[in-house]
Amino acid sequence: MNNIFSGLHLGLRALETQRKSLDVTGHNIANANNEDYNKQRAVQKASYPYTAPGLSNHGGAGQFGTGVEIERVERVKDQFINSQIFNETQTAGYWNEKQRGLEKIEYIFNEPSDSGIDTAMDQFWNSLQDLSNNPSDDAARNMVRENARNLVDSFQSVESQLVDYKESIDQNLNNAAASINEITTKIADLNKQIVSVKGSGQSPNDLLDERDALYKDLNSMLDVQSREDDQGNLIISADGKQIVNGSDAYELEIIEDPDNADKKILGHKKTGSPINVKNGKIKAWMEVRDTIITDKLDKLNKLAEDMVTDFNKQHRAGYDAEGKQGKDFFAEITNSDKAVSQLALTDEIDNPDGGLAKIAAGNTVSDLSVVGIEKLDSSDADGKFEIDIATNGDDYDVTVTNLDTGEVSSTKTVTEADDLKIGFNAETNSFETDLTAGDFIITANSKGTATVDLGYSIGNGENANALSDIFNQDGNNVKSDFRKIITSVGAESSRAQKMVNNQEVVLKQLNTLDRSISGVSLDEEMANLIKYQQSYAAAAKYINKTEELLDSLMTIV
Amino acid sequence: MRVTNSMMVRNMLDHLQNNLGDLNNLNEQLSSGKLFQMPSDAPIKVADSMNYKAQLNRNNQFQRNLDQAENWLNTTESALKSGTKVIQRARELTIYAANDSMTSDDRKMVAKEMKQLRDELIDISNAKLGDSYIFSGQKTGEKPFEVVDNGIGDYVQYQGDKNGVKRRLNENVEMQVNLDGDEVFKKEIEALNKIYDDLDSGKSGEEIGDNLNAMDTAINNYAELRSEVGGKLQRTGNIISRLEANEVHLRDLKSKNEDADLAEVITELKMEETVYRASLASGSRIMQQSLVDFIR
Numbered sequence: 124m125n126n127i128f129s130g131l132h133l134g135l136r137a138l139e140t141q142r143k144s145l146d147v148t149g150h151n152i153a154n155a156n157n158e159d160y161n162k163q164r165a166v167q168k169a170s171y172p173y174t175a176p177g178l179s180n181h182g183g184a185g186q187f188g189t190g191v192e193i194e195r196v197e198r199v200k201d202q203f204i205n206s207q208i209f210n211e212t213q214t215a216g217y218w219n220e221k222q223r224g225l226e227k228i229e230y231i232f233n234e235p236s237d238s239g240i241d242t243a244m245d246q247f248w249n250s251l252q253d254l255s256n257n258p259s260d261d262a263a264r265n266m267v268r269e270n271a272r273n274l275v276d277s278f279q280s281v282e283s284q285l286v287d288y289k290e291s292i293d294q295n296l297n298n299a300a301a302s303i304n305e306i307t308t309k310i311a312d313l314n315k316q317i318v319s320v321k322g323s324g325q326s327p328n329d330l331l332d333e334r335d336a337l338y339k340d341l342n343s344m345l346d347v348q349s350r351e352d353d354q355g356n357l358i359i360s361a362d363g364k365q366i367v368n369g370s371d372a373y374e375l376e377i378i379e380d381p382d383n384a385d386k387k388i389l390g391h392k393k394t395g396s397p398i399n400v401k402n403g404k405i406k407a408w409m410e411v412r413d414t415i416i417t418d419k420l421d422k423l424n425k426l427a428e429d430m431v432t433d434f435n436k437q438h439r440a441g442y443d444a445e446g447k448q449g450k451d452f453f454a455e456i457t458n459s460d461k462a463v464s465q466l467a468l469t470d471e472i473d474n475p476d477g478g479l480a481k482i483a484a485g486n487t488v489s490d491l492s493v494v495g496i497e498k499l500d501s502s503d504a505d506g507k508f509e510i511d512i513a514t515n516g517d518d519y520d521v522t523v524t525n526l527d528t529g530e531v532s533s534t535k536t537v538t539e540a541d542d543l544k545i546g547f548n549a550e551t552n553s554f555e556t557d558l559t560a561g562d563f564i565i566t567a568n569s570k571g572t573a574t575v576d577l578g579y580s581i582g583n584g585e586n587a588n589a590l591s592d593i594f595n596q597d598g599n600n601v602k603s604d605f606r607k608i609i610t611s612v613g614a615e616s617s618r619a620q621k622m623v624n625n626q627e628v629v630l631k632q633l634n635t636l637d638r639s640i641s642g643v644s645l646d647e648e649m650a651n652l653i654k655y656q657q658s659y660a661a662a663a664k665y666i667n668k669t670e671e672l673l674d675s676l677m678t679i680v
Numbered sequence: 681m682r683v684t685n686s687m688m689v690r691n692m693l694d695h696l697q698n699n700l701g702d703l704n705n706l707n708e709q710l711s712s713g714k715l716f717q718m719p720s721d722a723p724i725k726v727a728d729s730m731n732y733k734a735q736l737n738r739n740n741q742f743q744r745n746l747d748q749a750e751n752w753l754n755t756t757e758s759a760l761k762s763g764t765k766v767i768q769r770a771r772e773l774t775i776y777a778a779n780d781s782m783t784s785d786d787r788k789m790v791a792k793e794m795k796q797l798r799d800e801l802i803d804i805s806n807a808k809l810g811d812s813y814i815f816s817g818q819k820t821g822e823k824p825f826e827v828v829d830n831g832i833g834d835y836v837q838y839q840g841d842k843n844g845v846k847r848r849l850n851e852n853v854e855m856q857v858n859l860d861g862d863e864v865f866k867k868e869i870e871a872l873n874k875i876y877d878d879l880d881s882g883k884s885g886e887e888i889g890d891n892l893n894a895m896d897t898a899i900n901n902y903a904e905l906r907s908e909v910g911g912k913l914q915r916t917g918n919i920i921s922r923l924e925a926n927e928v929h930l931r932d933l934k935s936k937n938e939d940a941d942l943a944e945v946i947t948e949l950k951m952e953e954t955v956y957r958a959s960l961a962s963g964s965r966i967m968q969q970s971l972v973d974f975i976r
Contacts, residue, residue, distance in 0.1 A: 156686060229718050235729050245737045252741050256748050256847065259811060259821055485818075580841050582812060582820030588848055602734065610727045613719025620720060631694065635687060642684035649971035 127676070129173070129189070130669040136190035137662035140167055143193050145655040151643045152652075159336035161200045161641040163328050168194035198328040199641050205335065208633045209342045213402040215626040216343035220404045222619035224292075224411035228419065229616055231284045234609045241609075243277040244594050244602055246270045251591035255584035258484040259444075267482055267587075268472065271452070275466045278427055282463040285416055285423075292412040293377075293387050299344055299405055300375050300389060306341050307359070307372040310334055314356045315370035321355040345389070346402035362398045364391045386413065415615070422608050424462040430601045431456055431466065433593050440495045441483035441586025446579030448498045449483025449586070485583035493571035502562035504549035508575045512567050519567035521545060525552055526574070543567045549577070685970060692963035699956040706949045709940040716938065725937055732934035739927050742850050743920065749847040750916050752857040755814055757909045759807045763868070764902045766804065770797050770872055771895040777879055778889035784882045791879035798872040802827070802836060805865040815861030816840030824861035825869065835873040838862040849919050855912065859905060868898045 147165040154160040172186040233239045250266040257263040313334045320327035334357060341347055341359070347366070349359045359367040366373050378390035378397065389398040389405060400406045431453040438452040454467045467473075471481045487496050494510050507526040512519050515536055523532040535554045537545050544566045546555030555561035563577065594602055709715060716722040776782075777790045805815050805825050812820035817840040825836040844856035871894040878888050 158686075226718070226720065229720055232719075234719065235726055235733070241730055241734070245734055249737065249741050252745060252848070256745060257810075257812075576841065576843055578841060580818030580820070580843060582816070582818040582845060583843065585846070606727050606730055609719055609730065610723050613721075613723030613726055616718070616720030617723055635691075636681075638684060638687045638690070639682045642682075642686055644682065644684040646685070646971040649975055653975065 127669070127672060130672070131666065133188075133190040134662055134666035134669060136170060136192060137665065138659060140165075140191045140193055141655045141659040141662060145652065145659070147196060148648050148651045148655060152645065152648045155643040155645055155648070159332050160643065161198050161328070161332055162643050164197045164199060166194045166197050167191050196326055196328060198326060198331060200331075201637065201640050204633060204637050204640070208630070208637060209339060211626065211630050211633060212339055212342040213346050215623075215630055216404040217402050217407045218619060218622040218626050220407035221411060222616065222623045224407065224415065225612065225616035225619050227288060228285070228411075228416065228612055231281055231288065232609060232612060233281075238277075240274070240277045240281060240605060241602070243270070243274040244605070247274050248591050248594040251587050251594075254482070254484050255587035255591065258584035258587060259581045261479055264444075264479040264482050264484070268468070268479060271468055271472075275468070278423065278463045278466055282420065282423055285420055289412050289416045289420075292408050295408050296377050296387060296389070296405065299408070300377050303341065303344055303366075304372070304374045306337050307367050307374070310337050310341075310357060310359065310367050311370050311372040313337070314367070317355045318369075327355075342403065344403050345398075345400045345405045361391075362400070364394060364396065364398060366391075419608065419612065420463075421460075422604075424460060426601060426604050426608070427466050428456045428459055428462040429604075430593070431462070433601075434590065437586065437590050437593065438483050440488075440491065440497065441486040441589070442498065442579050443483045443485070444480040444581065447500060450481070452482070484587040485579060485581075486586035486589065487575050487577055487579075487583075488573050488585070489575070490571060490573040491568070491585070491589050493569055493573040494575075495566035495568060496575050497564040497566070498577060499559070499562060499564070502549070502577075504562040505578045506549055507577070508549070509572060510565060510575060511572045512570050514570050519543060519570070521554075521565055521567055523547055523552065523554075523565075525549070528552075537565075537567050685967075689967055692959070692967065695959050696956070696963065699952065699959055703949070703952050703956060706945055706952055709945050710942070710949065713940055713942070714938050715940050729934065729938050732930055732937065736927065736930050736934065738851070739923055739930060742848070743923050743927075745847050746849050746916050746920050746923070749849060749855065749857045750913065750920075752809055752814060752845070752847075753909055753913050753916065755807055755809045756857075756859055757906060757913070759804050759814070760864075760902050760906045760909065762804050763801060763865070764899060764906075766797050766801050767868060767872075767895055767898045767902070770794065770875065771892065771899070773797070774875055774888060774891050774895060778885045778892075780885045782885065787879045787882065787888070791876055794872065794876040794879055798835075798869065798876055801865065801869050801872055805861055805869070813840070814858055815864065817858065817860060818843040818845060820845070825865065832874050832877060833870050836866070836869050838866055849916065850923065853919070855915070857912070859909070864901075864905060867894070868901075871895070871898065 144165040144167065147163050151162055168191070170189045170192045172188050174180050174185045174187070234241055236242070247267075247270040250263070250270045254260075254263045254267050313330055317327045317330050317334065320330065338347075338349065338357065338359070345361055347359050347361045349357055351357055352369075356369045357367065358365065358369070361375075364373075366375065374392040375398065376390055376392050377387050378395075380386040380388045381397065388409065389400055390396065391398055400409065435451045435453055435455075438449045441449045443449055450471060451469050452472055454465065454469050456462045456465050458465065472478050474481075487498065488494060493512055498504070506528075509524040509526055511522040511524070513522075514520075518536050518538045520534050520536050522534045524530070525532075530552045532547075532552045532554065535545055537543050544558060544564055546558045546561040546564050547553075548555050548561035549563070558564050563575075593600060597603075708717060716725060719726045773790050773794060777787050782790075802825055806823050807814050813822065813824055814820075816822055816824040819840045822839050824838060824840045826839050827835065828837045829835055838861060840861050842860055842862070845858040846854045846856050848854050871891065874894075875888065875891045878891065
């Protein structure tokens with residue numbers, strides 16, 4: 124019934140409602156600097172009016188309002204922008220970590236500089252040139268050996284740092300799995316609380332804020348998908364496997380890749396199956412570890428192996444300070460995947476006692492592009508020969524003229540099947556198919572004529588010249604291959620930088636939009652404070668007036 | 681769009697970050713003098729830089745090679761010059777001794793000097809540059825001529841080889857710097873030896889005079905050889921000039937590629953500083969005001 128006391132109740136409701144609205148405003152002000160906070164609003168609604176139609180109600184004017192109440196405390200959030208932010212956070216995490224990885228690789232290579240592999244190669248070239256000018260000088264030989272050691276060191280330093288970095292990424296993955304599990308546990312906990320609050324009809328606004336913040340952190344790690352069920356649970360899955368379902372969190376762990384036992388990847392503990400990560404920091408780490416570093420290591424190894432092969436081949440084509448045919452300069456590479464770690468001088472060259480003399484600076488041949496000569500250790504032939512190479516389809520025809528006697532040999536055809544090699548006996552001026560017999564082995568390189576002087580001269584530095592050509596600037600060789608590696612690292616790193624900057628801009632725009640909608644504006648809250656405070660004062664006045672009415676009534680009696 | 685205080689603060693901080701980043705870059709350029717520090721700053725320029733550095737290195741090496749080559753050629757030239765003097769003196773003595781008024785004893789006296797001249801020519805032929813004999817071909821560790829004294833025409837034996845000593849002077853440019861000792865000195869030494877023998881063993885003036893032809897041939901030979909060596913020295917001189925000019929050119933290219941133009945960087949730095957200060961000033965003004973200040 125609408126009586127005088129209903130007025131008091133109306134006033135009470137007004138006071139109550141304005142006070143609660145003020146509280147919400149206060150909460151907003153308190154959280155003005157909380158980055159994860161989303162503005163809340165107390166939504167006021169008129170309370171149920173009187174009179175309800177019925178038999179015992181009298182006629183007359185109606186309905187009369189009964190005041191105001193808080194319908195709900197609303198959390199102001201645009202879900203669409205929210206989900207966009209989550210997606211872009213994944214991409215931002217990916218590019219950030221990828222850029223950091225590439226930057227580290229650049230530091231490891233340390234180019235351009237005076238102490239990297241490039242300079243070491245240049246110095247080696249210099250010392251080989253000096254050797255070709257002074258083949259009899261032990262100081263020049265020593266420089267060649269020292270610079271070779273330096274070159275090996277430079278290669279190995281880069282390689283070992285890359286390998287170390289690769290291994291340290293596994294540690295990152297371990298930490299990542301642990302922190303993901305921590306987050307999912309917290310989210311599962313929050314789910315439980317949120318569901319129970321929602322079940323009682325209230326809005327768990329602050330809990331939702333916390334859950335969103337945690338979910339955003341999760342997104343920077345890896346690509347996850349989520350949906351909210353009717354009860355308010357956030358169900359999260361990664362690569363189709365659930366990691367949060369209601370109040371249960373399913374852990375992730377680091378397991379071995381079923382295809383490749385050396386590789387560690389993310390796995391789902393409950394089902395035991397691997398998680399295929401397609402975005403986020405984890406994807407970046409795995410890409411740096413498995414693709415980028417591996418690619419650079421492969422290229423370095425190939426470079427080292429090619430260098431050793433080419434250098435040794437040329438070294439064996441010359442003769443050393445004792446007139447003996449050169450042997451290998453660098454130790455043989457037996458494992459292509461570990462070429463750089465196997466880089467070393469052979470024991471003969473490295474020997475402090477006599478190693479210098481084994482450097483093959485001299486060469487018997489006048490034109491190495493035409494023919495290569497290997498004198499057998501067992502031979503003591505000393506003459507001069509002219510070797511003529513003519514093409515014969517895909518094969519070569521070899522003719523040898525003994526310049527001391529004038530004798531011309533028969534013509535022999537060498538084929539690819541023979542490796543373009545044939546032996547020669549200087550005494551009989553005839554060819555030997557058995558390469559271990561005779562005096563020297565002829566390798567046909569191209570059409571032309573060259574002279575060969577089997578006598579050894581200490582002043583001959585032709586082979587040193589040819590060895591230095593391996594490190595030429597032009598053409599496809601060691602130096603240009605190395606430059607390509609550096610350029611590609613630089614280009615990839617530069618691109619990653621740009622992508623990081625791009626993502627920053629994108630996220631910034633989304634965040635601005637989000638804050639525009641859900642951020643706390645102190646000005647607005649100030650106005651609200653005044654608004655609610657004045658309404659409260661007015662409601663208090665109304666109660667005062669109603670009380671005066673009661674007073675008047677009391678004085679009648 | 682609704683703007684909140686925290687948004688404004690965030691924006692201001694972002695802009696300050698950007699400005700600081702730019703200031704940092706410019707500062708690095710100024711302190712290092714280089715436009716880039718890492719390959720990712722400018723991948724193509726880095727590749728070019730590495731290229732120029734290597735080319736400069738090669739240029740320097742070739743200049744060193746050329747110095748060595750010139751030393752060799754100069755030593756050869758001076759040996760030829762001394763050799764020419766010896767033979768000219770020998771020629772004079774031959775003419776003098778061929779005179780019919782000379783007695784056998786007189787000629788024996790001349791023979792003594794001729795012997796010295798012969799030995800001197802052998803010495804000249806054994807010229808060395810550092811540790812290397814320059815007239816032994818590639819057998820630079822061995823004296824070119826050994827005295828065997830097997831009679832006239834076989835007084836000395838050539839121990840060197842016929843190979844050329846080549847030096848790489850530039851990309852794809854090789855030059856032989858030595859002369860074959862056998863060609864340059866053998867005949868001449870044997871000729872001097874014969875004259876000595878003729879004088880010592882009392883041959884007639886006419887027979888002694890027959891040796892003049894050999895002397896003349898030798899002098900002509902040496903003149904030709906000297907001109908050949910001179911030509912080579914001319915060529916090395918040209919190559920050195922080219923290399924030096926190239927070095928300047930390469931340094932210039934390298935510098936243009938990688939050096940920061942200090943004037944430009946300093947100007948930009950000043951501009952950035954101004955921008956930074958402006959953003960600091962405006963940000964701080966705006967940040968401080970809100971409705972709170974105005975409510976009693």
